Amino acid sequence: MRFAFLIMGKFDSREDQAVIHNGTARIIGVSDLEDAARTAKRLEEEGIDCIELCGAFREEGARAVIEATGNRIPVGYVTHLPEQDDVYRKAFAGK
Numbered sequence: 001m002r003f004a005f006l007i008m009g010k011f012d013s014r015e016d017q018a019v020i021h022n023g024t025a026r027i028i029g030v031s032d033l034e035d036a037a038r039t040a041k042r043l044e045e046e047g048i049d050c051i052e053l054c055g056a057f058r059e060e061g062a063r064a065v066i067e068a069t070g071n072r073i074p075v076g077y078v079t080h081l082p083e084q085d086d087v088y089r090k091a092f093a094g095k
Contacts, residue, residue, distance in 0.1 A: 037068035
């Protein structure tokens with residue numbers, strides 16, 4: 001199985017990439033949802049079997065990526081338990 005993990009932030013998806021495990025796992029930084037949708041569509045066309053998204057995507061972003069890939073491959077997104085809401089707010093405040 002080949003999968004990709006997309007992270008969203010101050011990234012350039014053309015340059016901010018890493019490949020591990022003989023190319024079966026990729027991590028790609030994207031700048032926003034539009035960049036993510038373009039990147040996901042390209043990955044799906046290249047034969048990626050599954051895409052995971054960082055928590056910054058939320059449900060809305062996951063739906064955008066699912067739409068971009070035609071709902072042909074699994075797309076998941078990271079979430080956290082409610083008891084960590086304050087910890088997350090502090091960690092990502094102003095980022």
